[in-house]
Amino acid sequence: MSAEKEAAVKSTKAYYCVECGKCTGICPVSRGLEYSPRRMVKRALEDPELEFVRDSQIWNCLTCKLCSGVCPSGVDYIDFIRIVRSRAHAQGLSGSCSQGGQLSTMARMMASDRLAQGRNFWTEGLEVAEKGELMYFVGCLPYFDTVFEDLRPDTLDIARSTVKVLNAAGIRPVVSPAERCCGHDLLWSGDVESYRALARQNIREMKRLGVKTVVTSCAECYRTLSRDYKEMGADLEVKHISQLAGELLDQGKLKVKSSGKKVTLHDACRLGRHTGVYDPPREVLRKVAELVEMPRSGPAASCCGVGAFLTCGAHSKRIQVERLIEAGAAAPVLVTECPKCQIHFKCALRDKPVPGAKLPELEIIDLSSFLARNLEAGKP
Amino acid sequence: MKDVLVIGGGVAGIQAALDLAEKGVKVHLVERTPSIGGRMAQLDKTFPTMDCSICILAPKMADCADHPNIIMHTCSEVAGLQGEAGDFRATVLKHARHVDASKCTGCGKCAEVCRLKGRIPNEFDFGLRKRGAIYLPFLQAVPRVMNIDSKKCIFLTKGKCGEKQLCKEACERGAIDFDQKDETVTLDVGAVIVATGFDLFDPSGMFEYGYGRFQNVRTAMEYERLICASGPTGGHLEVEPTKEHPGSMAFIQCVGARDLRLSPFCCSVCCMYATKEAVLVKEHYPDTDCTIFNVDMRALGKGFEEFVERARDEYGVRFLRARPGQVTEDPATKRLTVWYEDPASGKVTSMEADMVVLATALVPGAGVAQLAKALGIELDESAFFKVRDPLMSPVESTRPGVFIAGYCETPKDIPESVAQASGAAARAFEVLKRKGGAAHA
Numbered sequence: 001m002s003a004e005k006e007a008a009v010k011s012t013k014a015y016y017c018v019e020c021g022k023c024t025g026i027c028p029v030s031r032g033l034e035y036s037p038r039r040m041v042k043r044a045l046e047d048p049e050l051e052f053v054r055d056s057q058i059w060n061c062l063t064c065k066l067c068s069g070v071c072p073s074g075v076d077y078i079d080f081i082r083i084v085r086s087r088a089h090a091q092g093l094s095g096s097c098s099q100g101g102q103l104s105t106m107a108r109m110m111a112s113d114r115l116a117q118g119r120n121f122w123t124e125g126l127e128v129a130e131k132g133e134l135m136y137f138v139g140c141l142p143y144f145d146t147v148f149e150d151l152r153p154d155t156l157d158i159a160r161s162t163v164k165v166l167n168a169a170g171i172r173p174v175v176s177p178a179e180r181c182c183g184h185d186l187l188w189s190g191d192v193e194s195y196r197a198l199a200r201q202n203i204r205e206m207k208r209l210g211v212k213t214v215v216t217s218c219a220e221c222y223r224t225l226s227r228d229y230k231e232m233g234a235d236l237e238v239k240h241i242s243q244l245a246g247e248l249l250d251q252g253k254l255k256v257k258s259s260g261k262k263v264t265l266h267d268a269c270r271l272g273r274h275t276g277v278y279d280p281p282r283e284v285l286r287k288v289a290e291l292v293e294m295p296r297s298g299p300a301a302s303c304c305g306v307g308a309f310l311t312c313g314a315h316s317k318r319i320q321v322e323r324l325i326e327a328g329a330a331a332p333v334l335v336t337e338c339p340k341c342q343i344h345f346k347c348a349l350r351d352k353p354v355p356g357a358k359l360p361e362l363e364i365i366d367l368s369s370f371l372a373r374n375l376e377a378g379k380p
Numbered sequence: 381m382k383d384v385l386v387i388g389g390g391v392a393g394i395q396a397a398l399d400l401a402e403k404g405v406k407v408h409l410v411e412r413t414p415s416i417g418g419r420m421a422q423l424d425k426t427f428p429t430m431d432c433s434i435c436i437l438a439p440k441m442a443d444c445a446d447h448p449n450i451i452m453h454t455c456s457e458v459a460g461l462q463g464e465a466g467d468f469r470a471t472v473l474k475h476a477r478h479v480d481a482s483k484c485t486g487c488g489k490c491a492e493v494c495r496l497k498g499r500i501p502n503e504f505d506f507g508l509r510k511r512g513a514i515y516l517p518f519l520q521a522v523p524r525v526m527n528i529d530s531k532k533c534i535f536l537t538k539g540k541c542g543e544k545q546l547c548k549e550a551c552e553r554g555a556i557d558f559d560q561k562d563e564t565v566t567l568d569v570g571a572v573i574v575a576t577g578f579d580l581f582d583p584s585g586m587f588e589y590g591y592g593r594f595q596n597v598r599t600a601m602e603y604e605r606l607i608c609a610s611g612p613t614g615g616h617l618e619v620e621p622t623k624e625h626p627g628s629m630a631f632i633q634c635v636g637a638r639d640l641r642l643s644p645f646c647c648s649v650c651c652m653y654a655t656k657e658a659v660l661v662k663e664h665y666p667d668t669d670c671t672i673f674n675v676d677m678r679a680l681g682k683g684f685e686e687f688v689e690r691a692r693d694e695y696g697v698r699f700l701r702a703r704p705g706q707v708t709e710d711p712a713t714k715r716l717t718v719w720y721e722d723p724a725s726g727k728v729t730s731m732e733a734d735m736v737v738l739a740t741a742l743v744p745g746a747g748v749a750q751l752a753k754a755l756g757i758e759l760d761e762s763a764f765f766k767v768r769d770p771l772m773s774p775v776e777s778t779r780p781g782v783f784i785a786g787y788c789e790t791p792k793d794i795p796e797s798v799a800q801a802s803g804a805a806a807r808a809f810e811v812l813k814r815k816g817g818a819a820h821a
Contacts, residue, residue: 024721
């Protein structure tokens with residue numbers, strides 16, 4: 001058995017698979033595309049050199065982790081897919097990025113040592129620090145507004161809102177001009193080498209700035225920094241803004257008012273099933289709005305339909321439209337915890353990609369943005 | 381000759397108690413709940429013969445009540461066991477029933493007037509029927525004595541129940557006794573038989589099947605009550621909200637069982653009871669479609685394979701080797717959709733069902749660790765009671781003089797539990813004989 005196969009089937013417990021097909025039964029991709037997690041595992045087990053990685057099906061997985069959540073054998077299928085994709089990448093293969101490779105190219109460019117980014121242009125009027133123990137990891141937000149200009153997602157509003165919330169609690173977070181993409185998409189696209197280069201640079205920069213705690217407004221950054229950077233030797237306390245805001249609210253350092261609105265929450269895969277953060281966003285939201293749960297929420301939440309900008313197609317659109325209709329039935333406002341979920345949903349809401357499907361009137365807003373709009377005026 | 385202590389009043393405990401009593405041994409039968417009968421009393425029919433479960437069990441329960449050599453201690457728990465084989469002292473905690481068993485006839489007039497009547501989910505029907513604070517656990521309960529739920533009773537929790545205690549007023553025999561206290565008794569016994577059965581795994585935590593959220597997703601034990609003529613619907617299977625009988629049913633096997641994260645073991649009875657439950661649907665409503673989603677069919681008892689074949693060929697039950705990944709509900713109609721990978725095509729397929737029945741894992745009881753400690757015996761890695769040697773001493777616990785019978789030792793069906801109970805009774809009798817003395821009676 002090759003070392004890669006060993007990693008793919010042993011560390012992920014894929015060899016425990018008893019072919020019950022429960023994973024395929026819940027997989028959102030299998031309902032629309034020629035794809036079966038069970039068969040993927042079976043092929044890996046029967047294929048000594050993992051030649052099956054040449055099959056483009058390996059790029060269909062959304063890595064949403066619904067399958068692992070129900071697997072009676074405890075197979076870590078998304079980790080399995082990550083390893084399989086890294087093997088494919090090593091053979092020069094890749095999935096077809098829905099943005100023509102633009103986002104992954106930008107991430108790879110950021111891996112360069114000699115890089116001068118003008119990424120902090122948005123901090124004007126906000127209190128940020130150059131050095132300190134608490135850092136706000138902004139992630140790709142300054143880039144999304146440019147790439148998705150036509151959609152006007154205003155993702156920078158998420159960044160500004162996050163800092164506003166922190167400032168309201170008397171916190172001046174570090175915002176580093178040398179921060180780079182966390183590497184999430186590259187890691188899940190199989191480009192482990194570039195991911196590692198980004199991770200090393202971010203970890204080095206955080207060390208240089210004396211950072212001990214990192215707060216993120218992005219579910220993917222949260223997973224990558226809290227889980228994957230640990231494997232790279234990072235010694236950091238990582239918090240999603242919902243966790244930190246919850247603490248600040250409990251301590252009375254942050255004061256909010258009720259919006260009087262009815263909202264529903266879309267759990268991001270990376271925050272929910274990947275890292276088990278289900279309650280903090282809900283506790284924070286309940287302080288500013290009336291939270292109505294969708295039928296599929298928490299561990300059962302649906303995926304936003306796209307993983308690592310790899311899989312956007314007609315079926316992704318169907319997943320999004322279904323979710324938007326579900327959200328609309330629950331509340332007029334859909335709150336997201338991850339900027340990418342927001343982009344994907346806004347895209348589907350604008351494009352109306354499924355003929356005949358009646359999309360609801362829906363306001364889609366990020367948790368940080370929603371919180372910042374409902375801060376009690378004046379510092380406590 | 382010394383007495384024997386039997387812990388657990390299910391079919392295994394009942395059999396062990398009757399065997400010993402017939403040999404002239406005095407038996408103390410300790411049961412945690414207000415009535416003996418256990419799980420078998422809750423079942424509608426038994427496989428593969430389709431006998432009425434309570435019709436078989438009720439005479440044995442009555443025999444226990446009437447036998448001169450059997451002393452029943454209901455609402456009771458064993459708290460400790462000192463001494464050695466042939467000479468034990470067992471500490472038994474008897475919870476107050478607040479009803480004098482020597483006076484109560486179980487007429488139920490008190491229950492009719494209880495201010496909480498119809499407000500508390502009853503245990504026997506898994507909450508499908510409601511009871512009051514004073515109640516008879518079920519129709520065939522033994523002993524036929526009313527019981528007061530001390531955690532719910534208004535008088536016992538608040539010290540006052542309206543103007544007067546209506547139950548006390550209704551009782552013509554003055555059997556209600558609010559001053560009754562818990563008491564601890566010590567029993568001198570020569571041997572102990574543990575037959576505490578199983579608990580049911582709660583599937584609400586498995587989000588994929590929607591139990592607890594979707595009204596028409598039921599556990600197999602709930603289904604047993606629903607299809608039972610003496611159950612909450614009089615045996616009519618009703619789908620919410622239409623109250624019509626189901627046109628299509630799905631049975632999902634191994635829910636929480638054969639699952640490395642929950643209970644890794646096979647519960648050994650679910651393949652057969654699901655087949656029985658599907659046949660029951662077909663007997664009630666021949667037009668209803670029944671599908672049993674199984675991991676593999678385990679039909680290894682006498683007549684079992686034939687029973688499965690009859691279910692398939694004569695009754696038209698469909699058996700599908702697949703573990704469904706998800707059950708979804710149409711919020712408007714409450715109709716369910718079961719999603720699974722079709723074993724023949726390998727494609728994700730869905731089927732609509734009016735009712736889904738989950739064969740939930742049958743797991744060691746919640747109190748086994750505490751009981752094992754009280755008795756000084758060991759549990760195995762799955763929290764079943766450990767036997768000294770699974771090959772040659774399959775009824776002996778790790779402490780001499782203490783024997784194990786029924787499901788609490790390892791998953792097994794009714795006849796196997798009965799056989800093991802008789803085996804345990806025989807071994808217990810040997811201990812008494814070794815210590816000498818003449819039998820009672």
